[in-house]
């Protein structure tokens with residue numbers, strides 16, 4: 792019986808991170824968490840590229856370009872969409888979640904959804920390195936697992 796568990800294979804892994812500048816007091820913490828998680832699991836800092844976009848709505852466009860470039864083994868997307876007074880929140884969340892999912896499906900490059908979608912600022916802060924962990928770090932571990940899993944499966 793073969794168990795595929797995405798265990799680290801020790802090969803080089805090049806990662807692109809697409810991060811939104813909107814709510815940067817949160818997204819900068821997500822980025823730090825993602826970078827820290829990657830480096831702690833053997834990714835060289837020279838193999839991590841970061842692209843800043845204005846807001847979460849712009850993430851899929853750049854994530855698609857980077858994933859399709861063939862230069863990266865995985866992509867992490869980071870953002871913080873915090874509900875305001877209008878329905879704009881719903882449209883932004885819907886667009887970015889569908890867009891990021893489509894990038895991974897269209898390119899085959901593991902593309903992690905690290906965009907917080909919260910009702911309050913506190914909920915976002917807590918998920919960017921405070922009481923509820925760091926979604927950026929979570930995405931770092933997940934993208935490495937997916938990269939190694941794809942490499943394992945490619946050998947069968």
Ligand SMILES: Nc1c(NC[C@H](O)[C@H](O)[C@H](O)CO)[nH]c(=O)[nH]c1=O
Pocket residue numbers: 811813814845846847848849870871872873874883
């Ligand atoms: N309200 C939030 C936004 N809004 C901006 C959009 O993402 C987009 O940049 C704009 O509509 C121009 O296309 N973005 C976030 O990342 N977080 C928010 O809470």
Ligand SMILES: CC(=O)[C@@H](O)COP(=O)(O)O
Pocket residue numbers: 872873874875876877878879880881883
């Ligand atoms: C998520 C958003 O787009 C939101 O922050 C915008 O705020 P508002 O709905 O009050 O215009």
